[in-house]
Every structure is written in structure tokens, then in C-alpha cells.
Amino acid sequence: MSASQHDDGAEHNARSSRVAAAILIAFAVILAIGTSQIEYAFSSDPLGPRAFPYLLAVLLAFCGLWYFLNPGAASPWPQMAVLRSALVLIAVTAISVGLMDKIGFLTAAFFMSACAAYLFGAAPLMAIAIGAAQAVFWFVLFKYALGTYLPSGSWLFPG
Amino acid sequence: MSLDYLWTGFAVALTPGNLLFALAGCFLGTLIGALPAIGPINGIALMLPIAYTMKLPPESCMILLAAIYYGAEYGGRISSILINVPGDAGAVMTAVDGYPLARQGRGAEALTMSALSSFVGGILAVIGLTFFAPLLGLFAVKFGPAEYVALMVFAFATLASMVGAEPVKTIIGCLIGLLLTTIGLDPTSGAYRFTFDQPEMHDGLEFIIIVIGLFSISEILLMLEHKITGTLKPIPIGKGFPSWSDIKACWWPTIRSSVSGFIIGVLPGTGASVASAVAYTTEKRLLDKGTFGKGDMRGLAAPEAANNAAAGGAFVPMLTLGVPGSGTTAVMLGALLLYNITPGPQLFTEKPEIAGGLIASMYIGNIMLLIMNIPMVRIFVKMLQVPSTWLIPTILLLSILGVYTAYSSVMSVLLMIGIGVFGWALRKLGFDMAPIILGFVLGKVLETNLRNALALSGGEISILFQSTISNMFWAMAVLIVLIPWWLSRRAK
Numbered sequence: 125m126s127a128s129q130h131d132d133g134a135e136h137n138a139r140s141s142r143v144a145a146a147i148l149i150a151f152a153v154i155l156a157i158g159t160s161q162i163e164y165a166f167s168s169d170p171l172g173p174r175a176f177p178y179l180l181a182v183l184l185a186f187c188g189l190w191y192f193l194n195p196g197a198a199s200p201w202p203q204m205a206v207l208r209s210a211l212v213l214i215a216v217t218a219i220s221v222g223l224m225d226k227i228g229f230l231t232a233a234f235f236m237s238a239c240a241a242y243l244f245g246a247a248p249l250m251a252i253a254i255g256a257a258q259a260v261f262w263f264v265l266f267k268y269a270l271g272t273y274l275p276s277g278s279w280l281f282p283g
Numbered sequence: 284m285s286l287d288y289l290w291t292g293f294a295v296a297l298t299p300g301n302l303l304f305a306l307a308g309c310f311l312g313t314l315i316g317a318l319p320a321i322g323p324i325n326g327i328a329l330m331l332p333i334a335y336t337m338k339l340p341p342e343s344c345m346i347l348l349a350a351i352y353y354g355a356e357y358g359g360r361i362s363s364i365l366i367n368v369p370g371d372a373g374a375v376m377t378a379v380d381g382y383p384l385a386r387q388g389r390g391a392e393a394l395t396m397s398a399l400s401s402f403v404g405g406i407l408a409v410i411g412l413t414f415f416a417p418l419l420g421l422f423a424v425k426f427g428p429a430e431y432v433a434l435m436v437f438a439f440a441t442l443a444s445m446v447g448a449e450p451v452k453t454i455i456g457c458l459i460g461l462l463l464t465t466i467g468l469d470p471t472s473g474a475y476r477f478t479f480d481q482p483e484m485h486d487g488l489e490f491i492i493i494v495i496g497l498f499s500i501s502e503i504l505l506m507l508e509h510k511i512t513g514t515l516k517p518i519p520i521g522k523g524f525p526s527w528s529d530i531k532a533c534w535w536p537t538i539r540s541s542v543s544g545f546i547i548g549v550l551p552g553t554g555a556s557v558a559s560a561v562a563y564t565t566e567k568r569l570l571d572k573g574t575f576g577k578g579d580m581r582g583l584a585a586p587e588a589a590n591n592a593a594a595g596g597a598f599v600p601m602l603t604l605g606v607p608g609s610g611t612t613a614v615m616l617g618a619l620l621l622y623n624i625t626p627g628p629q630l631f632t633e634k635p636e637i638a639g640g641l642i643a644s645m646y647i648g649n650i651m652l653l654i655m656n657i658p659m660v661r662i663f664v665k666m667l668q669v670p671s672t673w674l675i676p677t678i679l680l681l682s683i684l685g686v687y688t689a690y691s692s693v694m695s696v697l698l699m700i701g702i703g704v705f706g707w708a709l710r711k712l713g714f715d716m717a718p719i720i721l722g723f724v725l726g727k728v729l730e731t732n733l734r735n736a737l738a739l740s741g742g743e744i745s746i747l748f749q750s751t752i753s754n755m756f757w758a759m760a761v762l763i764v765l766i767p768w769w770l771s772r773r774a775k
Binding site: 140141144148155158159162163164165166167168169170171172173176177180183184187188190191194196199202203205206209210213214217218221222224225233236237238240241243244245246250251254255258259262266270272273274 | 449451452454455458461462465469471472473474475476477503504506507508510511512671672673675676677679680681683684687688691693696697700704707711712713730733734735737738741742
């Protein structure tokens with residue numbers, strides 16, 4: 125849909141498409157097994173809760189097979205440097221969010237946005253400044269102007 | 284039907300106080316809508332208690348909320364077009380052509396075109412609402428489960444044509460979306476499906492979590508990749524007003540999409556997302572010469588006209604039957620009930636100041652939005668020139684805030700991040716995100732109605748083909764799949 129996914133020279137990369145198709149087929153099988161384990165005593169309709177997922181699993185398996193045989197175009201596998209940066213960003217964000225109730229929204233937001241700013245090319249001091257500014261701005265806007273609940277952090281403000 | 288209620292309404296809506304509420308609502312709505320992830324429904328839900336505690340009279344409260352509604356509808360397009368993060372389901376199709384336009388430096392033109400086609404869609408819908416509301420209310424009641432199944436199949440049939448080159452990826456996307464709807468408690472049988480014994484999963488996946496994950500987080504990761512490989516280019520701002528030939532090219536798509544959008548909007552439970560998908564795919568079928576999806580103004584104007592027309596259409600069943608046509612009108616219905624006002628056909632005769640005032644304020648609000656937004660386009664589009672070291676942390680924090688404020692749960696935010704990584708992988712493989720979202724939005728309606736229909740008939744499949752309305756949709760679904768196939772065979 126977006127230009128960005130095609131403009132990096134979408135090379136014909138059949139192998140990663142085939143791997144994805146194989147995962148899809150395997151997933152359809154797991155889905156069918158999972159569906160067979162849905163427990164229910166009684167359903168007021170003749171189809172019951174299993175019919176729809178079964179139907180989806182069958183269609184998914186067919187599409188996966190078709191995709192495997194006609195892999196089509198995919199973007200090239202990302203470079204090592206990209207994967208490393210992406211991993212850092214995802215990890216820092218996930219850990220900050222995971223600890224948000226304890227370290228508070230302000231601290232968590234600071235770590236996330238400083239990390240993102242740094243990865244997008246800000247100098248370290250600038251990244252810290254951006255992180256602090258972003259955290260304070262959105263905290264004040266959401267907490268005081270919009271009146272939503274944001275955690276202050278049970279480690280910072282116990283009790 | 285006499286239009287007396289409308290004149291009463293204009294007299295109410297044109298008082299200085301109510302004009303001010305409409306203006307404030309449009310402005311606030313645009314701002315709320317422009318924040319990614321805070322769509323119209325959250326905007327209204329946030330404002331309703333404030334309006335109520337201010338002790339506004341009911342008609343002023345409805346005028347304010349309705350103004351926030353269409354202000355947010357318009358504001359949601361800004362993030363959709365400029366940064367590919369739709370504010371709500373109705374804006375998903377807007378990003379398909381809007382975002383490529385912004386990348387080409389035509390963001391300002393795209394925003395102006397979106398304002399223009401939204402205006403046409405919005406105004407046509409209010410005109411439809413004025414003249415046909417009671418009549419259309421009766422049409423909407425005729426929609427039983429079987430008719431909804433046929434409508435959903437028709438919507439999926441139009442979707443299958445969405446991405447020309449690799450339809451199998453579109454279908455897989457739809458299936459993934461449909462599958463996501465099955466997670467959680469199945470209300471018909473009380474069975475828990477794919478919840479892995481996690482209490483958080485019992486209510487199923489929330490729409491906002493999926494939309495923000497798939498669009499916003501995956502977009503950040505894609506931009507990070509472009510940054511590292513050195514392909515992240517600054518975007519030129521370009522001129523502010525679309526060319527005359529663009530406006531002319533968009534004229535018929537806008538009119539067609541407004542009409543179809545309004546009719547789909549009238550049906551309870553479908554609304555803006557189906558309307559914009561049907562409008563986009565119809566125009567793509569009719570007009571596409573390989574430019575749709577790569578930044579075609581017509582591909583932007585069609586869904587914009589349709590979702591605004593649908594937003595207006597959604598008021599028909601709410602005002603005439605008390606059945607909300609969308610999540611947002613459901614909140615507004617709640618507001619009416621808060622004032623002890625029960626909507627229904629008698630609303631137009633017994634409380635003309637409310638029904639009429641609301642409808643009159645929609646005419647005024649649409650005009651206000653157009654006048655207000657075209658000069659503001661130049662300001663919004665400056666967003667594109669914010670350096671990525673500032674813009675990306677903003678998108679990241681807003682995404683997290685959008686999910687956290689909606690569900691107050693850290694688990695939901697982590698789930699959203701996980702879905703975003705999954706979306707990144709899919710986009711690298713050349714999948715579009717829009718079919719997944721639409722599959723997710725339509726899936727619940729399809730499954731529930733299919734099972735309700737079969738429960739009514741005791742398992743007899745023939746119920747799906749018994750009414751004229753459903754047969755009409757089945758025929759249209761078959762035609763929309765067969766005609767292009769037949770045309771391409773003839774061309775060979």
C-alpha cells in the first residue's frame with residue numbers, strides 16, 4: 125500500500141516468501157488443532173463456535189499453498205545493522221512499557237523517546253534533551269489537559 | 284413529511300451560543316482527531332461528561348458532540364495521510380492513496396482534497412438525512428441476519444479486487460483479520476476461543492491495539508530501516524491547492540461514493556469502514572489504470588466522501604429508531620438518554636429543537652469545517668518537515684498513550700508492540716495492512732449474523748437467499764468478481 129514498502133527496489137526474493145508460506149500452512153494446521161480443542165457445552169446456533177475457525181483454517185491452508193507455489197515479490201531481507209537497531213528500539217520500548225507502573229510514565233517515556241531519537245540520528249545529548257522534552261510535554265497534556273490516568277510510578281512514589 | 288422541525292432547528296442552531304459550541308466542537312474535534320489513535324469515539328467519550336457537568340441544555344450538548352464527531356472525522360485524516368497512522372477504521376482506506384501522495388510532496392493538496400470531498404460527502408448525507416430519515420429508518424429495520432451476511436460477502440468480494448498484482452496476499456490478509464476476531468469469549472456458546480487461559484484475552488483483541496500496532500509501530504520500524512540504509516528522504520511540502528483537473532477528476536467518484544456511503548452508513552453496525560472500503564474498491568474497479576494505491580487523488584477522494592457520508596447516515600437509525608449505526612453514534616445515543624430523551628419517529632414532532640437543531644448544526648458544522656480547515660492545511664503539513672529525531676518519538680509516545688489511555692493496561696501496550704513487529708514482517712513480505720483491518724472489522728458482523736441466521740432457520744442454509752435485499756447483494760457480489768475476469772478474457 126505505502127510507497128515505502130516497494131521503493132527499496134523490491135527484489136524478487138522467492139525464498140523468504142516460501143518460508144512465510146510454509147509458516148502459514150503450519151499455522152493453519154495448528155489453528156485447526158486448536159479449534160478442535162475449543163470446549164463448549166451447548167450452543168444456541170447450529171454452527172457452534174468451531175465452524176468459523178475451521179473454515180478459516182481451510183481457506184488459510186489453501187492460500188498458503190497457492191502462495192508457496194507462486195511466491196511473488198518481497199523486499200530483500202533487512203541488513204544486520206537494521207535488525208540490530210530495530211531490536212534495540214523494540215527491547216527498550218517493551219521494557220520501559222513493562223515497567224511503566226513501577227517507574228512511572230515520565231521515566232518510561234523518557235527512555236523510549238530518547239532511544240528512538242538516538243537511533244534516528246540525534247547526538248547523545250540531543251537525544252536526552254528530546255527524550256525529556258517529549259516525556260514532559262505529553263505527560264502534562266494527557267494528565268492535566270485531557271485528564272487521563274497515567275502512572276506516577278510505585279518505585280518513585282511509594283504508597 | 285413537513286420540514287417544520289428543520290426551521291425550528293435552524294433557529295436553535297443559529298443562536299450565538301450554539302454557533303460557538305459548533306465552532307468549538309469542530310476545532311477541538313479536529314485537534315483530538317489529529318492525534319493518532321484517538322478517534323472520534325474517544326473524543327466524544329472524553330467530552331460527554333464535561334458537557335454534562337457544564338449543565339448544557341440537551342440541544343447544545345448534541346450540537347457540541349456532533350461537531351466534535353465530524354471535526355474528529357476530519358482530523359483523523361491528517362495523521363492517516365501524513366504519517367500513515369489512521370485514527371479510526373474509517374480512515375484506513377484514506378491512507379492507501381493519501382500516504383503515497385504525502386510522500387510525493389503532495390500532502391497539502393491531499394489534505395485540501397480530503398477536506399473538499401469530506402465536505403461534499405458530509406453535506407449530501409445531511410441532505411439525505413433531512414429528507415429521507417424516516418423512510419430510511421424503515422429500510423434499515425428490514426435488515427435481518429441473512430441480509431447482513433449477504434452484505435458482508437459483497438463487501439469481501441469488492442475487497443478481493445483491492446490489490447491487483449497479488450490477490451492471494453489480500454485474501455490472506457483478510458483471513459488473518461477474520462481470525463483475530465475469533466479470539467475471546469464466543470457470546471453464542473460461552474466458549475473461550477484461543478484465549479490461552481489468559482483473562483486479558485477473554486474480551487478479545489481491541490481494534491485500537493491492532494490498528495496502532497499494524498500501522499504505527501510497523502511504520503516506525505520501516506522508517507528506521509530507511510534511515511539506516513540512507514533512503515529516508517526529506518519530503519517537499521508542495522503547493523496547497525489541488526489543480527483544477529484533479530478536482531474535476533474527483534467529482535464523480537466523490538458523488539458516487541457519497542451516495543453509496545450514505546446508504547451503507549444507514550445500516551446499523553456497518554458504517555464508515557465498510558462504506559470507505561466499498562467506495563474505494565468500486566472506484567478502483569471503474570477507473571484504475573495502475574495508479575490507485577500509488578498516490579491517486581481519486582483513490583483519496585472516494586473513501587473520504589464515503590466515510591463522511593456514512594457518518595451522517597449513521598444518524599438516521601439513531602434518530603429515527605434509537606438504534607445506533609456506529610460506535611460513535613452509540614455514545615451520542617447514550618448522551619440523549621442521559622437527558623431522558625428517547626429517540627424515535629416522534630422525536631421530530633415532539634422535540635423539534637433537538638432533532639432539527641442537530642441536523643441544522645450539521646449543515647453549519649460542515650461549512651465551518653471546510654472554511655476552518657483549508658487555511659489550516661498549511662500548518663498541518665508542516666508536520667512533515669519536523670525532523671525524524673523529533674517526529675518518531677512523538678509517534679511512538681502517542682501510539683503508546685493511545686492504547687494505554689483506552690485500556691489502562693500495560694499488557695495491551697505490549698500486545699500492540701508485538702502486533703507491530705508482526706506487521707513489519709508482513710509489510711516486508713509485500714502484504715498490505717488494510718485488508719487485515721477490514722477483515723477484523725467485518726469478521727464479527729459476518730460470523731455473528733451467519734450464526735444468528737442459521738439459528739433462526741434451524742440450520743437451513745436457504746434462509747440466506749430468501750429476501751430480495753440479500754439476493755441483490757449476492758448477485759452484486761458474483762458480478763463484481765466475474766465482470767473483471769470476463770473483461771480480461773475478452774481483452775486477450
